[in-house]
Amino acid sequence: MKWSNYFIPTQKEAPKEAETISHKLMIRAGLIDKLSAGVYTYLPLGLKVLRKVENIVREEMNNSGAVELLMPSLQPASLWKETKRFDKMGKDMITFIDRHNREMIFGPTHEEVITDIVRKYVKSWKQLPIILYQIQTKFRDEIRPRFGVIRAREFLMKDAYSFDINEKGLDNSYNLMKETYKKIFSRCGLKFKIQEADSGVIGGKFSEEFVAEGECNELEVGHIFKLGTEYSLSMKAYFVDKYGKESPIYMGCYGIGVSRIIAAIIEGNYDKNGIIWPLSVSPFEVVIIPINMSDYEIKNISEKIYKDLIENGIDVILDDREESAGFKFKDADLCGFPYQVVIGKKIKEKKVEIKARSTNKTEDINFEKVTDYIKDILREEKK
RNA sequence: CGGGGCGUAGCGCAGUCCGGUUAAGCGCGCUUGGUUUGGGACCAAGAGGUCCUCGGUUCAAAUCCGAGCGCCCCGACCA
Helix, strand or coil: CCCHCCCCCCCHHHHHHHHCHHHHHHHHCCCCCCEECCEEEECHHHHHHHHHHHHHHHHHHHCCCCCCCCCCCCCEEHHHHHHCCHHHHHHCCCCECCCCCCEEEEECCHHHHHHHHHHHHHHEHEEEEEEEEEEEEEEECCCCCEHHHHHEEEEEEEEEEEEEEEHHHHHHHHHHHHHHHHHHHHHHCCCCCEECCHHHHHHCCCCEEEEECCCCCCCCEEEEEEEHHHHHCCCEEEEECCCCCCEECCEEEEEEHHHHHHHHHHHHEECCCCCCCCCCCCCCCEEEECEEEEEEEEHHHHHHHHHHHHHCCCCCCECCCCHHHHHHHHHHHHCCCCCCEEHHHHHHHHHHEEECCCCCCCCEEEEHHHHHHHHHHHHHHCC
């Protein structure tokens, strides 16, 4: 990607409404734009990070044996009345009356919908256990949206639901998800702790939350629940066991705030100059900075290195703007790309400089060896 | 929903207390031309405003009064 063709509206100053570091940096680095309280656009760079996080979540969920599906955001209120949660959720739900005078809601979570699916199609112990999940936008009319995307009214969530024949099976599914979550958060470069939590309006017997470490006390990046038979009883989701007896399905549910992960990563990975992305979720792995675009040699070699890196499958952005060197350095640091390839005067000695964002260490290397060098360090880091 | 703060150019702000010629200002950003290019360059010229909205007071309102809307922070609440 060439910077001049892309869309990264960086800002020197953050709007005053942003107070937490992740919120400020997400706006300054051109990741998000606020439309309304708790409602954000993901700008191209932000979307790229979101997709990378999403894919890590998807990969690890799939590895665990969970199966992806996609449920609707629009749901009939009637479903929520079956479980008595329509009143329990109350004003946290965004509701409306459709033209046929039916009460509808924008899904804040999907226990009701998934249980409806399972009660329709799962009839026998032979179909269990199963874990179904989706990555989808949730809507919650938060009492008080805050801290940018950390508490938003519309946000991307991965929600998974497990179905088992008994409590022991539920424990297995629960522990499987717990281990999967550890892998996901580690791959995202997050430091976290797991603590027992209140189950709140989701209900169930037992829950634990994954809390990311950072300056901002954000209420958590993941939460796992043992629901038991609460929903299966109220919604009549039964299966027939091997003795021919009908029993309620044991359920668990497991949420990850995908968009919240991004803020959590930033809270734990930044310095005075901006974001320091872990390689696994960085919007680009490498940024190429030609110091002077009107110098033909610098320009040509930058283009050459750029093409070379692309051909080798490296996610690279070329800062081909007619801006001063300092300006480009500031933007590169702010946006937090892990590696900067700086092409300047040293090109006369066939050398370019490679800087690691996280350590600030630089190394001069022959411009023809850049691709191999980058490939080596990326491979090393991805281990 | 209780408490606090804010709303003036894309962003950050001054001006509001004490109404009037500071007849709407500054920094950054933006446009054009030129010179630059290793840490948010310099010179010159320029563009950009329903001063949140509506109503009231007044000879006169960004400024005073009333209502509303929006945004942020603390709390309660929550995944």
